[in-house]
Each structure stands twice: as C-alpha cells, then as structure tokens.
Amino acid sequence: MPNFKSYDYNQTAMVVINFEEQLQPNTFEYTLHHLISNRLDLSAFNDKYKNDKGGRSAYDPAVLLKIILFAYSKGITSSREIMWSCETNIIFKALSCDSVPHYTTIASFVSSxxxxxxxxxxxxxxxxxxxxxxxxxxxxxxxxxxxxxxxKEWSGTFKELKQKKHKIGKQLKHCIKEHKKCDRRRSDEKERAKRLAQSIETLDKAHKKIDEFLKTESPRKGQGKQQKEVKSNITDNExxxxxxxxxxxxxxxxxxxxxxxxxxxxxxxxxxxxxxxxxxxxxxxxxxxxxxxxxxxxxxxxxxxxxxxxxxxxxxxxxxxxxxxxxxxxxxxxxxxxxxxxxxxQKDKYGKRHQDTKIGIKEVIPSSEFTFNLKKKSCVCPAGNAMWLRDEKKMSEGKLKLSFEGNLTDCRHCDIKEQCMRNPASADHRKGNGRQVSKTFTVxxxxxxxxxxxxxxxxxxxxxxxxxxxxxxxxxxxxxxxxxxxxxxxxxxxxxxxxxxxxxxxxxxxxxxxxxxxxxxxxxxx
Known part of the structure; x- marks a missing residue:
C-alpha cells in the first residue's frame, strides 16, 4: 500500500497574507485596483457623507466600488452574495482590505x-x-x-387602473362578507376564516396602493407629437x-x-x-x-x-x-x-419570417401589379379597369397616400376576381365593395x-x-x-x-x- 501524507479539507489555518500580492498583474482585479487607487477621482461620492464632525465612520467609496465592480465582472449581482464573498474569497478580501460591508451598505451604494x-x-x-x-x-x-x-401586471392607463381598483374593491367586499359569515367554532371554518383574512389584507393593500397612485400621479404621456396617454406603472412609473x-x-x-x-x-x-x-x-x-x-x-x-x-x-x-x-x-x-x-x-429559399400570423389568410394579387399615376391620381387594375379615388391623405412631410377602389360592376364580372379579391362573394352584393388598394407616393x-x-x-x-x-x-x-x-x-x-x-x-x-x-x-x- 502506498504511504501518502494525510490531509483534511475541513480545517482552518492561520496564514499570513499580503493583500497587495494577491492582486496579480495582467488580471482584472489588478487593473481595477490600480485605476481606482491611482487614476480616478472619487470625490463625487463625498457629498452625501455628513459624518466629519461625529457619527460612525463609513466605508471608503474606493473599497465599495472595487468589490462591486469585481463582483459584476464575475457575474455576481446579489448584494448578499457580494457580502459573503468578502468573508470567504481571497480576492474580495484583498480588494476590501479584509473589511466586510453589510449587504444593505452595498445595495445603498449602487442605488444612491x-x-x-x-x-x-x-x-x-x-x-x-x-x-x-x-x-x-x-x-x-x-x-x-x-x-x-x-x-407589468401593475401597468395600465388611468382608466384601466380605475377599473382594476373597482374590481379589487368588489372582491374585497365579497371577502369581508364571507369572513363575517364564518362560524369559527368549527375547525374547517377556522381555516377558511384564516385564508379569507389573508385575502382581505392582500386586497386591501392593493386597493390602497392603486388609490394612492391615482391621487398623487398624473397620466403618463408618450413621446409622439400627439402626446397620447401611455400605460403607467404603479411600482416604477419611469x-x-x-x-x-x-x-x-x-x-x-x-x-x-x-x-x-x-x-x-x-x-x-x-x-x-x-x-x-x-x-x-x-x-x-x-x-x-x-x-x-x-x-x-x-x-x-x-x-x-x-x-x-x-x-x-x-x-x-x-x-x-x-x-x-x-x-x-x-x-x-x-x-x-x-x-x-x-x-x-431569401423568402423563396427560407420562407417568410412570420408565417403563423397569416394562417388562413388568402393570398391575392399584390398592389405592385396595379398601375398608379400620381399626376392624374389614377389607378388601373391588372384586368385593365380604371379604379376610383377613394381617399387622399397626407401621411407626413413629403408623403401622400392615395387609396383606390374598383367599381363594383367591374369586379363583379371580372375573370380574375378569385385571384384578386379575398372575398369575391362580396362583389355580388348590392352594398358590397370592389377591390381596394393604396399606395404612398413621395411628393x-x-x-x-x-x-x-x-x-x-x-x-x-x-x-x-x-x-x-x-x-x-x-x-x-x-x-x-x-x-x-x-x-x-x-x-x-x-x-x-x-x-x-x-x-x-x-x-x-x-x-x-x-x-x-x-x-x-x-x-x-x-
């Protein structure tokens, strides 16, 4: 039998460590330590510290910034995990000089x-x-x-949030009514009463939360020219x-x-x-x-x-x-x-990107097969019939959209109406419509x-x-x-x-x- 030296991983040891030596050249932690210590000015963090004349000493922003950036470089985003790493990981210990900031301190530093x-x-x-x-x-x-x-469940326009508030209010009244009916002397009713009490508490908080938001905030407007209302969010309205x-x-x-x-x-x-x-x-x-x-x-x-x-x-x-x-x-x-x-x-080789959105929709002769004339504001269909101008609309600066519709009698007796119209039967009705097509021109x-x-x-x-x-x-x-x-x-x-x-x-x-x-x-x- 070979004779090996014994070892035990489940043991502690007193080791003399120089923190500077743990930061090896050509590593991220070395570059991070050098930049923050020698080349960056962190005085912008000092404005919120008011403990120069009394109070408990604070962690140096340089230390906090080093451990947070190093943690992010390793995919660690949790403040609790960063705190735990400062207790157990030698590189974190070297960057923090063996200090262990509380996770609330770390989280506050990131957000403040x-x-x-x-x-x-x-x-x-x-x-x-x-x-x-x-x-x-x-x-x-x-x-x-x-x-x-x-x-996103807490998002909506003010009208939608009012409806949500009203719906929660009705549920709250129902739960309160049912809670009063419970006979707490029976064991099964005690459990039901407990569940109802929890539901009442949850619904009441939600109702108050929406009500407070509607009273203190104003409808959020979009960035477009029309300034339409967009959905607000109660939790984070930005x-x-x-x-x-x-x-x-x-x-x-x-x-x-x-x-x-x-x-x-x-x-x-x-x-x-x-x-x-x-x-x-x-x-x-x-x-x-x-x-x-x-x-x-x-x-x-x-x-x-x-x-x-x-x-x-x-x-x-x-x-x-x-x-x-x-x-x-x-x-x-x-x-x-x-x-x-x-x-x-590409479409013939790989197919269309969004095929599922057009399932059940009949393919018809595209508008590119129609002959448009901007100067005369006219359109001729593939069968050679003139179409009438249905609508003329200015889309934006320099853009004009012309919409045309085929004459009902022409479409009704057209030989290619099955290929041209998605619903050819509509042309047979007195109040039906002919083929409609539009084109946007650059004026x-x-x-x-x-x-x-x-x-x-x-x-x-x-x-x-x-x-x-x-x-x-x-x-x-x-x-x-x-x-x-x-x-x-x-x-x-x-x-x-x-x-x-x-x-x-x-x-x-x-x-x-x-x-x-x-x-x-x-x-x-x-």
Missing part, C-alpha cells in the same frame, strides 16, 4: 450615487482615450431591453412595457454607443420608452457634450466620425436631425433588406429618402456591415458573461447607474487587455 457613477464612467472613458483605445472613426448605437424590478423576442416585459432599454476600434462604450443610458427612435438624439447629444467636457474633441461630429444604428432608431425626425447637425449617419429603415438584390430570393424628397440613398449605396452597405460586429459582442459580454439579465433597481436614475457600472466593467476589461500604459506597469511589477 447615479451622478457620481456617471462621473467615474467618464473618467474611465478618459483613461481609455489616454491608453489609445478610442479610434473615433465609427460609433455603433444599439439598445438592450431588459426587465426591471416592476411587474419603466415601460417593451416588446422583445421573448414577449412583452416591464423594464428599461439600456442603450450603449460603442467605438469601433476596441469596442469601448462611450455612452450608456437607460430609457423607459418602448420605441428606440426617441433615444437617438439624447445619445448623440450626450456623446458630443462628453467629448467636449473631457477635452477629446470640441465637436466630434465635425471630425467626420461615422454614426450607425439599427432600424429601430430610424424615422423622419431623426434623419432630419442628422442632416441639420451635419452628422455622418447611416441608419436604415426597416425595408432596406427588401431593396437589396442580395436578399431577393418631394424627404430626409428618409436621403438616408435610403446613403444606406443603399455600396459604401453605405459596407459601413452598416460593421454595426453588428461592433455593438453586439458588447451586449453578449454584459448579458452572458457578466450575467446581467434584469435591472434590480427602480427609477430611471438608479437603473441608469447600474447600467453604467456594468458598462464600466466592460471598459476596464478593455484597458486590462489593450492598454499600453497598463501593460508596461504590469510587466514592471511582474
């Missing part, structure tokens, strides 16, 4: 300093610029929609309902602008609007102001930097804004693929037409081809590697602070891998 977090985010961006990580040639903008700490590939969620859209050279995030904001096109202008203005504030460029867009974003950011107002501000932007509309000859046979060139020409050009296609490879890996790193799949805070300011912390982790990783000064420092230490 959104402005200070923005200041630190800008300083990290300046370090990236000093390290030569910014190319300032192409910026890619995109959004990442994630749920927040609010349930969040919104957004559509994702996993369904409708209640949350925020974390928008990031990324520099192409090393995928550095140059701007990070959270928005509580469902549509992305409302976010383009604030992001572009924020980038311009930040670059001027950091003395990187007086006007970055005059340096002919390229700005690209996906189709969700495209509309007439945004395209006009790019023209007015002389921004070299490439933002395609949602039909740009259909105009690209490279995708001409004068618009900003959207200007953008279409740019995106459809060979150079525009080449430029837009870089967008996905620039911004999508950033979201993959933050979402998959760092584990951010939902925002745990409430209100736009707090969510934006959390979003910037994760984006800061991404940028510090880039400094660790590609920063020349950091590499030289790490080599000297090693």
């Amino acid at each position: 300093y959104p402005d200070a977090i923005e200041a630190v985010f800008e300083q990290v961006l300046l370090v990236c610029y000093q390290e030569g990580l910014l190319g300032n040639e192409l910026f890619a903008i995109d959004g990442c929609k994630m749920p927040s700490n609010a349930a 969040s919104c309902k957004v559509k994702t590939n996993k369904g409708v969620i209640q949350g925020y859209n974390g928008v990031a602008a990324v520099d192409k050279k090393h995928q550095i995030i140059i701007d990070a904001q959270a928005f509580g609007e469902g549509q992305e096109y409302h976010t383009l202008k604030p992001v572009l203005e924020s980038i311009k102001d930040r670059y001027e504030r950091l003395d990187i460029s007086d006007d970055i867009y005059k340096d002919d930097v390229i700005v690209t974003a996906d189709t969700g950011f495209s509309n007439e107002d945004n395209n006009q804004y790019l023209i007015d501000e002389a921004i070299n932007g490439y933002i395609p509309d949602n039909q740009f693929r259909s105009r690209d000859p490279r995708y001409k046979g 004068k060139p618009t900003a959207t037409d200007w953008m279409k020409k740019r995106v459809d050009s060979p150079y525009g296609k080449q430029v837009y081809g870089h967008r996905m490879s620039v911004v999508e890996p950033v979201f993959g790193n933050i979402g998959t590697n760092k584990g951010l799949n939902r925002f745990s805070l409430r209100s736009k300011a707090k969510v934006q602070g959390q979003w910037r912390l994760f984006c800061m982790v991404h940028n510090i990783e880039k400094v660790m891998r590609y920063g020349e000064m950091e590499k030289e420092r790490a080599q000297k230490v090693a």
Whole structure:
C-alpha cells in the first residue's frame, strides 16, 4: 500500500497574507485596483457623507466600488452574495482590505450615487482615450431591453387602473362578507376564516396602493407629437412595457454607443420608452457634450466620425436631425433588406419570417401589379379597369397616400376576381365593395429618402456591415458573461447607474487587455 501524507479539507489555518500580492498583474482585479487607487477621482461620492464632525465612520467609496465592480465582472449581482464573498474569497478580501460591508451598505451604494457613477464612467472613458483605445472613426448605437424590478401586471392607463381598483374593491367586499359569515367554532371554518383574512389584507393593500397612485400621479404621456396617454406603472412609473423576442416585459432599454476600434462604450443610458427612435438624439447629444467636457474633441461630429444604428432608431425626425447637425449617419429603415438584390430570393429559399400570423389568410394579387399615376391620381387594375379615388391623405412631410377602389360592376364580372379579391362573394352584393388598394407616393424628397440613398449605396452597405460586429459582442459580454439579465433597481436614475457600472466593467476589461500604459506597469511589477 502506498504511504501518502494525510490531509483534511475541513480545517482552518492561520496564514499570513499580503493583500497587495494577491492582486496579480495582467488580471482584472489588478487593473481595477490600480485605476481606482491611482487614476480616478472619487470625490463625487463625498457629498452625501455628513459624518466629519461625529457619527460612525463609513466605508471608503474606493473599497465599495472595487468589490462591486469585481463582483459584476464575475457575474455576481446579489448584494448578499457580494457580502459573503468578502468573508470567504481571497480576492474580495484583498480588494476590501479584509473589511466586510453589510449587504444593505452595498445595495445603498449602487442605488444612491447615479451622478457620481456617471462621473467615474467618464473618467474611465478618459483613461481609455489616454491608453489609445478610442479610434473615433465609427460609433455603433444599439439598445438592450431588459426587465426591471416592476411587474407589468401593475401597468395600465388611468382608466384601466380605475377599473382594476373597482374590481379589487368588489372582491374585497365579497371577502369581508364571507369572513363575517364564518362560524369559527368549527375547525374547517377556522381555516377558511384564516385564508379569507389573508385575502382581505392582500386586497386591501392593493386597493390602497392603486388609490394612492391615482391621487398623487398624473397620466403618463408618450413621446409622439400627439402626446397620447401611455400605460403607467404603479411600482416604477419611469419603466415601460417593451416588446422583445421573448414577449412583452416591464423594464428599461439600456442603450450603449460603442467605438469601433476596441469596442469601448462611450455612452450608456437607460430609457423607459418602448420605441428606440426617441433615444437617438439624447445619445448623440450626450456623446458630443462628453467629448467636449473631457477635452477629446470640441465637436466630434465635425471630425467626420461615422454614426450607425439599427432600424429601430430610424424615422423622419431623426434623419432630419442628422442632416441639420451635419452628422455622418447611416441608419436604415426597416425595408432596406427588401431593396437589396442580395436578399431577393431569401423568402423563396427560407420562407417568410412570420408565417403563423397569416394562417388562413388568402393570398391575392399584390398592389405592385396595379398601375398608379400620381399626376392624374389614377389607378388601373391588372384586368385593365380604371379604379376610383377613394381617399387622399397626407401621411407626413413629403408623403401622400392615395387609396383606390374598383367599381363594383367591374369586379363583379371580372375573370380574375378569385385571384384578386379575398372575398369575391362580396362583389355580388348590392352594398358590397370592389377591390381596394393604396399606395404612398413621395411628393418631394424627404430626409428618409436621403438616408435610403446613403444606406443603399455600396459604401453605405459596407459601413452598416460593421454595426453588428461592433455593438453586439458588447451586449453578449454584459448579458452572458457578466450575467446581467434584469435591472434590480427602480427609477430611471438608479437603473441608469447600474447600467453604467456594468458598462464600466466592460471598459476596464478593455484597458486590462489593450492598454499600453497598463501593460508596461504590469510587466514592471511582474
């Protein structure tokens, strides 16, 4: 039998540890420790501390920022788990100098300093610029929609919330009535009475919660020109309902602008609007102001930097804004693929993307087979019959929509009505309708037409081809590697602070891998 030395994992040991030596060069924790200790100014956190003349001493913001950013880099988002790591993990102990902040202190730090977090985010961006990580040639903008700490069941217009309040009130009255009927002398009635009492308490809280919200808040308006009412949320009224590939969620859209050279995030904001096109202008203005504030460029867009974003950011107002501000932007509309000859046979090869939505709907002769004349405002159907002008509507600046309908007698006796009409039998009725078709004309060139020409050009296609490879890996790193799949805070300011912390982790990783000064420092230490 071999003779091995005995060992026991279930034991404790007194070990002399130098915390500085645990932070090895060329690691994220080493770069994080060096940046915060030597290159970042954290005085923005000091304003809320009022214990200089008395009171208990507080944890240094540098310590809290180090352990939080390191935890985020490892996919740890829970404040309790960060606290536990400070007790058991040697790297956390080294970064915190063997201090163990309470989880409430950690959670409060993340949610209480959104402005200070923005200041630190800008300083990290300046370090990236000093390290030569910014190319300032192409910026890619995109959004990442994630749920927040609010349930969509508590969303609705004020009319819907009043109806919900009335419904809960009726249920509450019914439960109170049934509770009074219970004979508590019987054992089965005691259990029922207990359940009813719990239901009454829950319903009463919900009723008061809605009632208080309706009394103190006003209806939330959308970002459109008509300022229509949108759904409010009782829990977090700055969040919104957004559509994702996993369904409708209640949350925020974390928008990031990324520099192409090393995928550095140059701007990070959270928005509580469902549509992305409302976010383009604030992001572009924020980038311009930040670059001027950091003395990187007086006007970055005059340096002919390229700005690209996906189709969700495209509309007439945004395209006009790019023209007015002389921004070299490439933002395609949602039909740009259909105009690209490279995708001409895609539907025949792979089928339509949303086949389930058209189950049971008859395919008819498309409007492209009809002959339209804008000057005469006329239309001729594939059978050669003239159609009458049913409606004329101005859609937007430079756009005119003409709607036509076939004469009932022509459609009734037409040889191809079975292929042309979804319900050919309607033409046989006296009060039926002929085939209806419409077309939108461009009366004068618009900003959207200007953008279409740019995106459809060979150079525009080449430029837009870089967008996905620039911004999508950033979201993959933050979402998959760092584990951010939902925002745990409430209100736009707090969510934006959390979003910037994760984006800061991404940028510090880039400094660790590609920063020349950091590499030289790490080599000297090693």
